[in-house]
Amino acid sequence: MASPEYDPTGYHVAVDPHTDRLVGLCRMWRNPDRPSLGLLGVVDGHRNGRVAWELLRSTLASAAGWGSETFDLHTARPGLQRHVERIGATVSGGFTRYVGD
Numbered sequence: 001m002a003s004p005e006y007d008p009t010g011y012h013v014a015v016d017p018h019t020d021r022l023v024g025l026c027r028m029w030r031n032p033d034r035p036s037l038g039l040l041g042v043v044d045g046h047r048n049g050r051v052a053w054e055l056l057r058s059t060l061a062s063a064a065g066w067g068s069e070t071f072d073l074h075t076a077r078p079g080l081q082r083h084v085e086r087i088g089a090t091v092s093g094g095f096t097r098y099v100g101d
Helices: 050-066 078-086
Strands: 011-015 022-029 036-042 070-073 090-092 095-099
Touching: 011 050, 022 050, 036 050, 050 078
Parallel strands: 036 070
Antiparallel strands: 011 022, 022 036, 070 095, 090 095
């Protein structure tokens, strides 16, 4: 967390309202050229897509305030690729790039 790429506004967590347990985390790196998704993880039992999707959406919304119009996402997970492509991400070679509003 001491790196220059760390920005607390790029870290979002999901909490189960019934148990108060942490169930997910999304982290964006604030890189000099453009932000990139560093981590999107959800614990077993909450992987129906809704928790991950909301974490990604809220984290991207916060990172949009950093001034970049694009965000990099590198993933081998087809489900995540489909989700971000539905909201306008473009695939370039091995890269998926989301252009924010």
